[in-house]
Amino acid sequence: MSVLEIDNLSGGYSEVNILNGVTVSVGAGEIVTVAGTNGAGKSTLAKAVVGLLPRVEGEIRFEGSVINAVPTEMRANRGIGYVPQVANIFPSLTVQENLEVVVGVTDQRQRIAELFAVFPALASRRRTRAGSMSGGERQQLAYARALMTRPRLIVLDEPTAALSPALVSETFERIRALPSIGASVLLIEQRARQALAISHRGVILDGGRVAMEGPADTLLADERAANLYLGQHG
Amino acid sequence: MAFWIELLISGLVAGLVIGLSALSITLVFGIARFPNAATGDTMTVGAYGALLGHRATNSLLVGGLTGAIAGAIVGFLGYWFIFRKLAQRSNVALLVASIGLAFVLRAILGVSFGHSQQVFQLPLVRPWRIGDVPVHPNDLVLAGACATILAIVFAILHLTPIGRRMRAVADDPALARVSGISPSSVMTVLWLLAGAVSASAGIVAGIKTVVSPEMGWDLLLPAFAAAIVGGIGSPVGAVVAGLLIGVVQEMATPFVGFTYKIALSFLLMLVVLLVRPRGLFGKLEGAR
Numbered sequence: 066m067s068v069l070e071i072d073n074l075s076g077g078y079s080e081v082n083i084l085n086g087v088t089v090s091v092g093a094g095e096i097v098t099v100a101g102t103n104g105a106g107k108s109t110l111a112k113a114v115v116g117l118l119p120r121v122e123g124e125i126r127f128e129g130s131v132i133n134a135v136p137t138e139m140r141a142n143r144g145i146g147y148v149p150q151v152a153n154i155f156p157s158l159t160v161q162e163n164l165e166v167v168v169g170v171t172d173q174r175q176r177i178a179e180l181f182a183v184f185p186a187l188a189s190r191r192r193t194r195a196g197s198m199s200g201g202e203r204q205q206l207a208y209a210r211a212l213m214t215r216p217r218l219i220v221l222d223e224p225t226a227a228l229s230p231a232l233v234s235e236t237f238e239r240i241r242a243l244p245s246i247g248a249s250v251l252l253i254e255q256r257a258r259q260a261l262a263i264s265h266r267g268v269i270l271d272g273g274r275v276a277m278e279g280p281a282d283t284l285l286a287d288e289r290a291a292n293l294y295l296g297q298h299g
Numbered sequence: 300m301a302f303w304i305e306l307l308i309s310g311l312v313a314g315l316v317i318g319l320s321a322l323s324i325t326l327v328f329g330i331a332r333f334p335n336a337a338t339g340d341t342m343t344v345g346a347y348g349a350l351l352g353h354r355a356t357n358s359l360l361v362g363g364l365t366g367a368i369a370g371a372i373v374g375f376l377g378y379w380f381i382f383r384k385l386a387q388r389s390n391v392a393l394l395v396a397s398i399g400l401a402f403v404l405r406a407i408l409g410v411s412f413g414h415s416q417q418v419f420q421l422p423l424v425r426p427w428r429i430g431d432v433p434v435h436p437n438d439l440v441l442a443g444a445c446a447t448i449l450a451i452v453f454a455i456l457h458l459t460p461i462g463r464r465m466r467a468v469a470d471d472p473a474l475a476r477v478s479g480i481s482p483s484s485v486m487t488v489l490w491l492l493a494g495a496v497s498a499s500a501g502i503v504a505g506i507k508t509v510v511s512p513e514m515g516w517d518l519l520l521p522a523f524a525a526a527i528v529g530g531i532g533s534p535v536g537a538v539v540a541g542l543l544i545g546v547v548q549e550m551a552t553p554f555v556g557f558t559y560k561i562a563l564s565f566l567l568m569l570v571v572l573l574v575r576p577r578g579l580f581g582k583l584e585g586a587r
């Protein structure tokens with residue numbers, strides 16, 4: 066069964082359509098990469114999934130039910146996690162408060178302890194104001210915050226964009242492990258080759274439309290995809 | 300010397316009034332994101348509420364609670380019937396709406412209670428003398444009450460789940476929603492709190508001076524000055540700047556006279572803004 070089905074989705078921030086009939090699905094246990102050039106509408110698609118896009122037409126289904134009318138905060142409660150491209154932590158809250166503030170976690174203490182075990186760097190800085198941390202630490206905190214609710218779908222918007230090269234492969238390894246803890250992944254990435262390498266399937270957006278799609282290894286081998294979108298050696 | 304210490308004390312009490320009203324302004328600005336011009340008249344509502352409660356029961360505590368509850372109700376009603384409906388509009392639209400609400404509140408108070416000045420009938424107490432300095436027991440009670448209110452507000456903000464959520468919404472409303480935080484529950488608590496806090500400021504001002512329908516409007520400008528000097532959106536900054544402005548105004552009165560002391564809060568605001576544009580405690584990353 067598909068965790069997420071985006072069906073002929075159009076929409077945007079005003080009357081102008083940024084997305085023009087996008088169809089994408091994420092199956093249970095799958096990682097699906099969404100690639101595409103700057104301004105292709107990748108982040109806009111992510112916002113539509115979590116309910117932050119002002120206007121959408123078409124259908125978004127999560128675990129079989131249509132969620133178009135479900136407000137953002139309820140989608141989070143239902144099990145959709147989201148790490149935005151920028152501004153993905155609460156800078157004036159401490160590390161621990163960033164996790165405590167997430168609503169709908171019944172065993173909050175235990176969950177925070179679990180996540181601190183996964184991200185030991187955060188545990189040692191639990192009383193630090195999140196805004197004063199480094200880019201890598203912020204990124205870890207952003208993940209931990211999104212994982213608090215044990216989401217069954219996690220939407221990651223360019224998780225490696227702000228990271229130093231050394232942290233990039235570590236981050237991809239972490240993402241690769243997400244399905245094993247029950248989270249399917251919609252992975253938006255500019256580093257398309259590395260993203261496809263850990264993905265089951267891929268979709269390439271261009272001008273708010275799906276330009277190419279298919280199994281990850283097919284896309285990686287595809288001449289046209291390489292020439293137009295992925296670069297020869299990403 | 301004693302004269303100056305006396306001025307300092309009355310400056311601190313005046314500063315608590317300014318600080319509390321600035322705290323209300325800065326909370327609303329940080330979370331609902333507009334300058335609430337109805338803050339002053341919510342103060343007036345608090346003062347009249349306390350006056351009625353005090354007259355009915357002869358207890359300052361009951362009076363104060365009545366006033367604070369009246370302020371909280373006004374804050375909530377303003378949110379529910381006006382600001383909630385305009386939430387998607389620009390903050391200029393919200394500011395204009397709050398000015399409208401301010402006029403309506405003042406008109407209602409004027410019609411209900413008349414325009415003559417009223418005072419709290421408190422028993423006269425002989426001031427204590429500490430050295431040469433006369434200290435009025437009422438001032439201590441008021442200062443203690445203000446400190447308690449501040450402690451409650453900061454405890455709510457920093458020690459409770461709803462306070463954490465309020466700070467999260469102040470940081471980033473979209474990320475707050477993504478984290479499962481419902482904006483309407485945060486807004487409801489914000490407005491109850493902001494209303495009660497501005498009412499408390501009005502109550503203290505009313506006890507120290509006189510109660511009239513215009514009192515809150517007159518106190519609005521120093522309150523905004525303090526919110527800006529403290530760094531808009533910073534609760535600690537609002538209180539510190541309020542105390543600062545209160546003390547500067549009182550201590551300068553012998554030099555500039557009573558009429559011009561209000562102007563000093565603006566002088567202070569200009570100086571702070573020139574030297575430190577984000578205010579004393581303004582957030583570095585608040586440049587959104």
Ligand SMILES: Nc1ncnc2c1ncn2[C@@H]1O[C@H](COP(=O)(O)OP(=O)(O)OP(=O)(O)O)[C@@H](O)[C@H]1O
Pocket residue numbers: 078083101102103104105106107108109110150255
């Ligand atoms: N908040 C917004 N309001 C209006 N238009 C926006 C907004 N955010 C993005 N856009 C527009 O939507 C289009 C798609 O932007 P989007 O951020 O989805 O692209 P992207 O594929 O994520 O690009 P990037 O790789 O640079 O992150 C762009 O033309 C952009 O200008």
Ligand SMILES: [Mg+2]
Pocket residue numbers: 107108109150222223
């Ligand atoms: Mg983007």
